Amino acid sequence: MGYQTSLGGTGYRFNDLKTLMAKATPLRSGDCLAGVAATDARERVAAQMTLAAVPLKRFLQEALIPYEEDEVTRLILDRHDAEAFAPVAHLTVGDFRDWLLSEQATSASLRNLASGLTPEMVAAVSKIMRIQDLIRVAQKIEVVSAFRNTLGLKGRLSTRLQPNHPKDDPAGVAASLLDGLLYANGDAVIGINPATDNYHAVTRLMCLLDEVIQRYEIPTQSCVLTHVTTHLEAINRGMPVDLVFQSIAGTQAANASFGVSLSVLQEAQQAALALGRGTVGNNVMYFETGQGSALSANAHHGLDQQTCEARAYGVARHFSPLLVNSVVGFIGPEYLYDGKQIIRAGLEDHFCGKLLGLPMGCDICYTNHAEADQDDMDMLLTQLAVAGINFIMGIPGSDDIMLNYQTTSFHDALYVRKVLNKAPAPEFATWLQKMGIMDDQHNLLTGHTLPSALAHLQAKL
Amino acid sequence: MSDFNQALVTPNIWASLRRHTPARIGLGRSGVSLPTQALLEFQSAHAQARDAVKLPLDIQQLQQDLAEQGVPSLRLHSQAKDRSLYLQRPDLGRRLDADSAAKLKRLATLPGLQHNRRQVVVVIADGLSSTAVQQQAVPMLLAIQSALQALSITISSVCVVEQARVALGDEVGELLASQAVILLVGERPGLSSPDSLGIYYTYAPRVGLTDAARNCISNIRPGGQSVEEAATRLIWLVKESFTRKLSGVALKDQSGGSDALEVAQGRSFLLE
Numbered sequence: 059m060g061y062q063t064s065l066g067g068t069g070y071r072f073n074d075l076k077t078l079m080a081k082a083t084p085l086r087s088g089d090c091l092a093g094v095a096a097t098d099a100r101e102r103v104a105a106q107m108t109l110a111a112v113p114l115k116r117f118l119q120e121a122l123i124p125y126e127e128d129e130v131t132r133l134i135l136d137r138h139d140a141e142a143f144a145p146v147a148h149l150t151v152g153d154f155r156d157w158l159l160s161e162q163a164t165s166a167s168l169r170n171l172a173s174g175l176t177p178e179m180v181a182a183v184s185k186i187m188r189i190q191d192l193i194r195v196a197q198k199i200e201v202v203s204a205f206r207n208t209l210g211l212k213g214r215l216s217t218r219l220q221p222n223h224p225k226d227d228p229a230g231v232a233a234s235l236l237d238g239l240l241y242a243n244g245d246a247v248i249g250i251n252p253a254t255d256n257y258h259a260v261t262r263l264m265c266l267l268d269e270v271i272q273r274y275e276i277p278t279q280s281c282v283l284t285h286v287t288t289h290l291e292a293i294n295r296g297m298p299v300d301l302v303f304q305s306i307a308g309t310q311a312a313n314a315s316f317g318v319s320l321s322v323l324q325e326a327q328q329a330a331l332a333l334g335r336g337t338v339g340n341n342v343m344y345f346e347t348g349q350g351s352a353l354s355a356n357a358h359h360g361l362d363q364q365t366c367e368a369r370a371y372g373v374a375r376h377f378s379p380l381l382v383n384s385v386v387g388f389i390g391p392e393y394l395y396d397g398k399q400i401i402r403a404g405l406e407d408h409f410c411g412k413l414l415g416l417p418m419g420c421d422i423c424y425t426n427h428a429e430a431d432q433d434d435m436d437m438l439l440t441q442l443a444v445a446g447i448n449f450i451m452g453i454p455g456s457d458d459i460m461l462n463y464q465t466t467s468f469h470d471a472l473y474v475r476k477v478l479n480k481a482p483a484p485e486f487a488t489w490l491q492k493m494g495i496m497d498d499q500h501n502l503l504t505g506h507t508l509p510s511a512l513a514h515l516q517a518k519l
Numbered sequence: 520m521s522d523f524n525q526a527l528v529t530p531n532i533w534a535s536l537r538r539h540t541p542a543r544i545g546l547g548r549s550g551v552s553l554p555t556q557a558l559l560e561f562q563s564a565h566a567q568a569r570d571a572v573k574l575p576l577d578i579q580q581l582q583q584d585l586a587e588q589g590v591p592s593l594r595l596h597s598q599a600k601d602r603s604l605y606l607q608r609p610d611l612g613r614r615l616d617a618d619s620a621a622k623l624k625r626l627a628t629l630p631g632l633q634h635n636r637r638q639v640v641v642v643i644a645d646g647l648s649s650t651a652v653q654q655q656a657v658p659m660l661l662a663i664q665s666a667l668q669a670l671s672i673t674i675s676s677v678c679v680v681e682q683a684r685v686a687l688g689d690e691v692g693e694l695l696a697s698q699a700v701i702l703l704v705g706e707r708p709g710l711s712s713p714d715s716l717g718i719y720y721t722y723a724p725r726v727g728l729t730d731a732a733r734n735c736i737s738n739i740r741p742g743g744q745s746v747e748e749a750a751t752r753l754i755w756l757v758k759e760s761f762t763r764k765l766s767g768v769a770l771k772d773q774s775g776g777s778d779a780l781e782v783a784q785g786r787s788f789l790l791e
Contacts, residue, residue, distance in 0.1 A: 230540035315729035317768030455543025462709030472551035505529035
């Protein structure tokens, strides 16, 4: 069956649900590249009006990618929780927006609803929401995860300390790591992108991070962002793996292009759980995603990139992750052209992930070939923090010298904690006070001198 | 740049650790924010990186540099006719234009080429940093060339391609029926590294392969990985892949078997 409407005397017809979803998506370059975007602004709003009238139940009947062809579709439909869905089962997409904004949608009711929603339902409603709607609803949701500390609590904002170095040099990594800790960053994870996938280089970094965490008794976790199969190998050889990392996408074919499948992810999760390295929780997975990844692997099945992204969250939630990070501006201007498109995409991703029950963070970032700058990042950072984001990146001076892009700095995290009165994760905040890095009002103490707990490092400066 | 009133800024006593890394550490703070000096330096670096993306590759110079080293090269072009189209249409940057494809088809019919089962093609792609390619493609190629000799593998052709992306190497390799393709590409310029070269290696290249079929060695530049280190890594991959007849995720880079724990303990000041 098709979907149709008329607007201003013009009739519009959309052949199927995925076409309707794509045409209803706010303008972005990746959908134009894929040839699935609305041809003009009027067709887009006609699609949004049509989509608003589609019953949520329809998404359980019309799979956007056939069940037989795609294991992500099978995961989403097989795991759908009809009982949790019941409170909104009678609503259309448009009604669902009203419901989400209403007093009926509370922190508790939204938590119970998550397993009753499919990624496609969540993507659909986001397409007819404004920025303030995406913020308002996300702000109601609290998603807490834990490993060696507790992340995502209301009033908290955590950071991934990202001490990347172009040669994986241990002293270079340690210099950025110390800088970050002295700027009160690193509670979400201390996570390095290695310069190579070389097994020995990767495990060297794993050992370095583990020893620093143990030596200074930091209540946080480490991760070296290498392929999931390298993590498995490292675990099998007895290396200290806290979190298993993997980039994931929303279709089976896109995941295959990353060299992963649901079964490999399952195997890695089980292996990490068996190590039992968490102290206050057992969320052992760290996923990264980003709009455009399925299209860039030519594995999008005619879906728009934001719907594909929401389906990646459908994959992520199956593995109870500690962290899910939308690397929103990393992919480049072919998919998100400028600051305006990056900002909206970042807020959509956060909203969709949270509504599906995920501990969302965002790599608020841009590349040097995109039409974006620090002002755009400040806007997205401030808006995401208002929306209650669990974590952001923290790197020295916003400049990633290994991956060659700009993301949020240690200073940015302190700025946004200040203006919104947010604190680091509780266990980490206690450690910062014990070390003399912050006071009990979360004011930074470091600068002129090293805190006394680190006085022995004076000789190394 | 003018000097600002340092009394208003909280400096970082650990700024001396910058000797270990090009990262922007120890910047100090104004309140909790970036001091004016660091802010303006960042803006200046961003402006330079933006300009680097737009600077075209001087292809005649590159071909001349190669010729001086005794390396003939073939000039090709992707379907993206200019930089603006290249940035917006990655699909066009992944395929050869009609003239280029025809050139390679003619080359493939030459006698000798199809009979040698131990040969690779090298593709030099401008990518997002012509600076990287201009400065480092030639020394990188020479290092690869001499290392391959030890494996009795020859380079059948060197192609220089304008407005090219990584996957374009697959088409070149397929048209020339190469055992493997080694693609050198200018990586996206960073604030502190507008000159970074990457290598992508694919065994049995053909159109339609994904990243899972490729191995990547990145960050080759004076402040990053040296040409020699990159060549060592690459040759390990080539050797393994010719034995196992595959590349990509299934072929893990395990070159250099040093013990992980020893190295880490020995070299980080945080652990001494």
